[in-house]
Amino acid sequence: xxxxMMFQPLLISNLLDHxxxxxxxxxxxxxxxxxxISKTDWTHVSENSKRFANALKNxxxxxxxxxxxxxxxxxxxxxxxxxxSGSGFVCHTINPRLFPEQLIFIINDAKDRVVLFDKTFLPLxxxxxxxxxxxxxxxxxxxxxxxxxDALPEVKFYDVLIAENSDQFEWxxxxxxxxxxxxxxxxxxxxxxxxxYSHRSTVLHTYAICxxxxxxxxxxxxxxxxxxxxxVNAWGTPYAAAMVGCTVVxxxxxxxxxxxxxxxxxxxxxxxxxxxxIWQGLLTAAKQAGSVLPSLQRNVVGGSACPPAMMKAFRDLxxxxxxxxxxxxxxxxxxxxxxxxxxxxxxxxxxxxxxxxSQGRPPFGVDxxxxxxxxxxxxxxxxxxxxxxxxxxxHWIISTYFGKDESALTSDGWxxxxxxxxxxxxxxxxxxxxxxxxxxxGGEWISSVELENIAMGHPEIAMAAxxxxxxxKWDERPIVIAIKHKDAQITEEGLLEYFAxxxxxxxxxxxxxxxxxxxxxxxxxxxxxxxxxxxxSVLL
Ligand code: ADP
Numbered sequence: 001x002x003x004x005m006m007f008q009p010l011l012i013s014n015l016l017d018h019x020x021x022x023x024x025x026x027x028x029x030x031x032x033x034x035x036x037i038s039k040t041d042w043t044h045v046s047e048n049s050k051r052f053a054n055a056l057k058n059x060x061x062x063x064x065x066x067x068x069x070x071x072x073x074x075x076x077x078x079x080x081x082x083x084x085s086g087s088g089f090v091c092h093t094i095n096p097r098l099f100p101e102q103l104i105f106i107i108n109d110a111k112d113r114v115v116l117f118d119k120t121f122l123p124l125x126x127x128x129x130x131x132x133x134x135x136x137x138x139x140x141x142x143x144x145x146x147x148x149x150d151a152l153p154e155v156k157f158y159d160v161l162i163a164e165n166s167d168q169f170e171w172x173x174x175x176x177x178x179x180x181x182x183x184x185x186x187x188x189x190x191x192x193x194x195x196x197y198s199h200r201s202t203v204l205h206t207y208a209i210c211x212x213x214x215x216x217x218x219x220x221x222x223x224x225x226x227x228x229x230x231x232v233n234a235w236g237t238p239y240a241a242a243m244v245g246c247t248v249v250x251x252x253x254x255x256x257x258x259x260x261x262x263x264x265x266x267x268x269x270x271x272x273x274x275x276x277x278i279w280q281g282l283l284t285a286a287k288q289a290g291s292v293l294p295s296l297q298r299n300v301v302g303g304s305a306c307p308p309a310m311m312k313a314f315r316d317l318x319x320x321x322x323x324x325x326x327x328x329x330x331x332x333x334x335x336x337x338x339x340x341x342x343x344x345x346x347x348x349x350x351x352x353x354x355x356x357x358s359q360g361r362p363p364f365g366v367d368x369x370x371x372x373x374x375x376x377x378x379x380x381x382x383x384x385x386x387x388x389x390x391x392x393x394x395h396w397i398i399s400t401y402f403g404k405d406e407s408a409l410t411s412d413g414w415x416x417x418x419x420x421x422x423x424x425x426x427x428x429x430x431x432x433x434x435x436x437x438x439x440x441x442g443g444e445w446i447s448s449v450e451l452e453n454i455a456m457g458h459p460e461i462a463m464a465a466x467x468x469x470x471x472x473k474w475d476e477r478p479i480v481i482a483i484k485h486k487d488a489q490i491t492e493e494g495l496l497e498y499f500a501x502x503x504x505x506x507x508x509x510x511x512x513x514x515x516x517x518x519x520x521x522x523x524x525x526x527x528x529x530x531x532x533x534x535x536x537s538v539l540l
Contacts, residue, residue: 011173012202020046025041028044065114068107069081072250095184137154144159208363209237215337219246223269261282275524330415370388370389387432437449450507464480471539
């Protein structure tokens, strides 16, 4: 016997309809590619989205076709990606910081028919155009621009299409399992692989990330997704914003600390999201500007481990609660987020802080386990100490990579994340490392993340990466590559001594190297692979 309740497919277009109908005058603030600010609201985002849906239909785009975007977080990007997924097309967000060869690979692998781009990325487009012959339409996300038209004669302009098309459009209804968007993993080894989300997985993920123990979002929030829309759909926040009807502040190309401080203070941002390197820039800039970010209630840190010193700085300087979250492209991305439980309320501030450093626990909809072997099925006990391979299962987790036939799962249906971690009795996740970044010294494993967290706790260190260097006796030993703060006096010995009372002696790095810059990936994570290639032999 079936329950006797209405059935409505879970569709992304419903999110936008809801925001327009119940939160129509809630502001959407957007920094444009030229640095100017546009102010719009959910009503107008919805209207433009429908206009653009008509435009795509008139261009002949068909159900399931891939439409790519190479753009910053701005209102045109937001309107167009609702138009794409809402129409039953697949929104393929592309990281503009990829190398041209990767860009070509991804566009061809996805078989994109249309590419939308911000003017900033025109050189990227003209550079790869000859190698992506199946792309039929290029649309520049802005008003008519002679320079763009000269460089790319067949280009169309978003604002022109919006003006030409009606806002009368009924979002089509289709199976909720229809593909909605496509993101490629960064592919540090081999070619990038695509994670193809569905409307159903996206809407369920959206419910989960809004929950109080996740990002705790509501209509009273002013949200700043610093994390780019091309980094796992800005962690799903533009969908969540429509679900709860909050204000969104889209930072455009202004991802430097000073621009972010200005946006947070001017638009009274309550919640901001990004990777640790972004927050490092913001901390420095806020100090320089003399701002204590009075409106900022919480910041969400994910993508890489949140250094304890950073969490402390946000608490002490800005009275801001840091939510540490973990996830990955294959998980839409949210896997865990950190909030305390009722039973933690009586703990001391120090003890609470220790719990807050963990990557957190999963919302309903994600299950976690730690196994003794990669792709294995034997579980490690949940005691907060025993580490192993982190595997996941749930409603918004990949089953098969885009374009591949073979399952991405273990024999019993779990996805192996490639991360090494432990779980405690309450399900709090403690991530030791990516399997490929762990350091194997004389048969013992050393977590690079733990050592980095310590180094970044030194008041004179701005950023630190710990990597394995080859060693004649121990196979591998940790070394630390660090950037000092301006005017810092710290020496190599000073930094190495700093580890002495914090980890076992055999875990202390063998060497510290000070550098001006650490290479970052397109999503702002430290590129340890590049560092290993460079410093791999320094101990031999
Ligand atoms: P990529 O880094 O390849 O671009 P993802 O953004 O999907 O791809 O990265 C997912 C990985 O990032 C995770 O498997 C994990 O190793 C790392 N990661 C994400 N969040 C955290 C966190 N809070 N702490 C430590 N590592 C994290």
